[in-house]
Amino acid sequence: xxxxxxxxxxxxxxxxxxxxxxxxxxxxxxxxxxxxxxxxxxxxxxxxxxxxxxxxxxxxxxxxxxxxxxxxxxxxxxxxxxxxxxxxxxxxxxxxxxxxxxxxxxxxxxxxxxxxxxxxxxxxxxxxxxxxxxxxxxxxxxxxxxxxxxxxxxxxxxxxxxxxxxxxxxxxxxxxxxxxxxxxxxxxxxxxxxxxxxxxxxxxxxxxxxxxxxxxxxxxxxxxxxxxxxxxxxxxxxxxxxxxxxxxxxxxxxxxxxxxxxxxxxxxxxxxxxxxxxxxxxxxxxxxxxxxxxxxxxxxxxxxxxxxxxxxxxxxxxxxxxxxxxxxxxxxxxxxxxxxxxxxxxxxxxxxxxxxxxxxxxxxxxxxxxxxxxxxxxxxxxxxxxxxxxxxxxxxxxxxxxxxxxxxxxxxxxxxxxxxxx
Amino acid sequence: xxxxxxxxxxxxxxxxxxxxxxxxxxxxxxxxxxxxxxxxxxxxxxxxxxxxxxxxxxxxxxxxxxxxxxxxxxxxxxxxxxxxxxxxxxxxxxxxxxxxxxxxxxxxxxxxxxxxxxxxxxxxxxxxxxxxxxxxxxxxxxxxxxxxxxxxxxxxxxxxxxxxxxxxxxxxxxxxxxxxxxxxxxxxxxxxxxxxxxxxxxxxxxxxxxxxxxxxxxxxxx
Numbered sequence: 001x002x003x004x005x006x007x008x009x010x011x012x013x014x015x016x017x018x019x020x021x022x023x024x025x026x027x028x029x030x031x032x033x034x035x036x037x038x039x040x041x042x043x044x045x046x047x048x049x050x051x052x053x054x055x056x057x058x059x060x061x062x063x064x065x066x067x068x069x070x071x072x073x074x075x076x077x078x079x080x081x082x083x084x085x086x087x088x089x090x091x092x093x094x095x096x097x098x099x100x101x102x103x104x105x106x107x108x109x110x111x112x113x114x115x116x117x118x119x120x121x122x123x124x125x126x127x128x129x130x131x132x133x134x135x136x137x138x139x140x141x142x143x144x145x146x147x148x149x150x151x152x153x154x155x156x157x158x159x160x161x162x163x164x165x166x167x168x169x170x171x172x173x174x175x176x177x178x179x180x181x182x183x184x185x186x187x188x189x190x191x192x193x194x195x196x197x198x199x200x201x202x203x204x205x206x207x208x209x210x211x212x213x214x215x216x217x218x219x220x221x222x223x224x225x226x227x228x229x230x231x232x233x234x235x236x237x238x239x240x241x242x243x244x245x246x247x248x249x250x251x252x253x254x255x256x257x258x259x260x261x262x263x264x265x266x267x268x269x270x271x272x273x274x275x276x277x278x279x280x281x282x283x284x285x286x287x288x289x290x291x292x293x294x295x296x297x298x299x300x301x302x303x304x305x306x307x308x309x310x311x312x313x314x315x316x317x318x319x320x321x322x323x324x325x326x327x328x329x330x331x332x333x334x335x336x337x338x339x340x341x342x343x344x345x346x347x348x349x350x351x352x353x354x355x356x357x358x359x360x361x362x363x364x365x366x367x368x369x370x371x372x373x374x375x376x377x378x379x380x381x382x383x384x385x386x387x388x389x390x391x392x393x394x395x396x397x398x399x400x401x402x403x404x405x406x407x408x409x410x411x412x413x414x415x416x417x418x419x420x421x422x
Numbered sequence: 423x424x425x426x427x428x429x430x431x432x433x434x435x436x437x438x439x440x441x442x443x444x445x446x447x448x449x450x451x452x453x454x455x456x457x458x459x460x461x462x463x464x465x466x467x468x469x470x471x472x473x474x475x476x477x478x479x480x481x482x483x484x485x486x487x488x489x490x491x492x493x494x495x496x497x498x499x500x501x502x503x504x505x506x507x508x509x510x511x512x513x514x515x516x517x518x519x520x521x522x523x524x525x526x527x528x529x530x531x532x533x534x535x536x537x538x539x540x541x542x543x544x545x546x547x548x549x550x551x552x553x554x555x556x557x558x559x560x561x562x563x564x565x566x567x568x569x570x571x572x573x574x575x576x577x578x579x580x581x582x583x584x585x586x587x588x589x590x591x592x593x594x595x596x597x598x599x600x601x602x603x604x605x606x607x608x609x610x611x612x613x614x615x616x617x618x619x620x621x622x623x624x625x626x627x628x629x630x631x632x633x634x635x636x637x638x639x640x641x642x643x644x
Contacts, residue, residue: 385497
C-alpha cells in the first residue's frame with residue numbers, strides 16, 4: 001500500500017474513482033426512475049427534473065446520507081473480524097464497488113432492471129463470505145435488509161392506497177374540489193417538510209456539530225414543517241385564485257393543475273430521500289477504504305467525511321446530466337396517462353417509505369418502492385392500466401442480482417488482493 | 423432499463439370510447455337505409471348499406487385493436503372482464519345494424535306504406551338509446567379521473583336511469599311496429615317474416631346499447 005497517485009495512496013484513488021462511477025450510474029439510472037413519474041405526469045419538464053434532482057439529491061446525500069452509509073461500510077460485516085483484517089476489507093470494498101459497477105454496465109447494455117442497492121449489498125456479502133468466512137457476515141443485518149426489500153414496496157403500496165383514498169374522499173369527490181384541495185394542500189407541505197426534516201436532523205447532523213435528541217429533532221422539524229406549511233399556504237392560495245378565475249365545465253383539469261404544485265413538492269421529497277438512501281451505495285465502501293488507508297484500521301468511528309458525501313452527490317448530478325435526462329425523456333413519453341394527483345399520491349408514499357428506511361439505516365431500492373406505490377394507486381382504481389409484468393422483473397432482479405453481484409465481487413476481491421496485496 | 427416507464431400500459435378507456443362512437447355512427451347510418459326503403463330508392467339503399475358495411479368494419483378493427491392490447495397481466499381501473507363485456511355489447515350495436523342493412527339490400531325491400539312511420543319512430547327511439555349509451559361510455563374517463571367518487575357515480579347512475587327509460591320507449595315502439603306488421607301479414611305474405619326480423623334487429627340496437635350502460639352500473643356499484 002505504498003503506491004501513491006496524485007499525492008494520495010493508490011487504493012484511495014481507486015476507491016474514489018469507483019465510487020464516483022457508482023454515483024454516476026445511480027444518477028444515470030435510478031434517479032431517472034425516481035423522477036420519471038413527475039416527468040410523465042407533466043408536473044416537471046425534463047430540464048426541471050434535472051434541476052430539482054440535482055439540488056435535492058445532493059442535499060439528501062450530503063445532509064442525511066450518513067445513516068445508510070454507516071450500514072453499508074460496516075454494518076453488514078462482523079466488526080471484530082473487520083478490525084482484525086483491514087487489508088482484506090480494503091480489497092473487498094474495492095471489489096464491491098467494481099462488482100456493482102460492472103453489473104450496472106452490463107445491465108444497462110442489455111436493458112435489465114438491476115438495482116444498485118441490491119448489487120452493492122450482494123457484493124459486500126460475496127466478498128465477506130469468501131474473503132472472511134461465513135461467520136464474518138452479520139446475517140441479522142442482512143436479513144433485515146433483505147426483508148425490507150419485500151416490505152418496503154408493500155409499505156409504499158399501502159401508503160399510496162391510503163393517500164389516494166384520502167385525496168378521493170377529501171378532494172376529488174367533493175362539490176368544490178378546488179377549494180378543498182387549496183385548504184388541505186398546506187398540510188401536505190407541513191408533512192413533507194416535517195418528515196424530511198426529521199430524517200435529516202435526528203442524529204444526522206453530527207458533522208455540522210448539531211446533534212439533536214428526539215424531542216429537539218421533533219421541535220426543529222416541526223418548525224421546518226410550519227415554514228413549509230406557510231409556503232404551501234401561499235402557493236395554494238395563488239393557485240386557487242387562478243383556478244377559480246378560469247373555471248369552466250371541466251373542473252378536474254384545474255384540480256390537476258393545482259396538484260402539479262403538490263407533485264413538485266413530492267418530486268423534491270423523492271429526490272431528497274433517494275439521495276439520502278442511495279448515495280451510500282457509492283460512498284459506503286469508499287468510507288471504509290478511506291478509514292483503512294488513513295488510520296490503518298477498519299470500522300473506526302470517524303469515517304464518513306462530508307467530502308465523500310459531496311463526491312457522491314456530485315457524481316449523481318453528473319450522471320443525471322449526462323445520461324439520466326435521456327432515460328427521463330423515454331419514461332416521459334411512455335407514461336402519458338398518469339395525472340398529477342396520482343403521481344403525487346405515489347410519490348408521497350414512496351418518499352415517506354424511503355425516508356423511514358433511511359432513518360433506520362436500511363439500503364432500499366427507490367425504484368421498487370415507487371413501483372409498489374404506483375401499484376397501490378392502481379389498486380385504488382386510480383390509474384387506467386398498469387403492466388404487472390414489471391413485478392415479475394423486480395422479483396427476478398431480487399433473485400438474480402444478489403448472487404451475481406456476490407460472485408463478481410469474489411472475482412474482484414482476488415483481483416485486488418493480487419494487485420495491491422503483499 | 424426504465425422500470426417505471428415499463429410499469430405504465432396504455433389505458434383502454436379512450437379507445438373504448440372511440441369504439442362506442444364508431445358503433446353509434448354505424449347505427450345512425452340506418453336512417454338513410456330506412457328512408458331509401460320507404461322511398462323505393464334501391465340505389466340509395468345499396469349505397470346506404472355500403473356505408474354501414476364500411477362503418478361496421480371500422481368498429482371491428484377498433485375492437486380487435488383494443489382486445490390485442492388487453493393482456494391478462496394488466497391491472498386496470500376497470501377490470502378486463504368488464505371491459506371486454508362492454509366492448510362486446512358496443513360491437514353488437516354495429517353488428518345488428520349491419521344485419522338490417524344486409525337483409526334490406528339483399529331482398530331489395532320496399533317499406534309498406536303503413537309501416538313507414540312506426541319503423542322510423544322505432545329507429546329514432548333506438549338511436550336515442552344508443553346516443554345516451556354513448557354519453558354514459560363517455561363518462562368512463564371522468565369516472566376514473568375522480569377515482570369513482572360518489573358524486574360522479576351518482577351522476578352516471580342518473581344517466582343510466584335515463585338510458586333505461588329510452589330503451590323501454592324503444593321497446594314500446596317496437597311492439598307498435600310489430601302490431602302494424604301483423605295487421606298486414608296476410609297482404610305481404612312471407613315478406614312479413616323478414617320485416618319481423620328487421621323490427622327485432624332495430625330493437626336490438628337499443629337493447630345492446632342499454633346492456634353496455636347497465637354493465638357500467640354494475641361496475642360502479644362495486
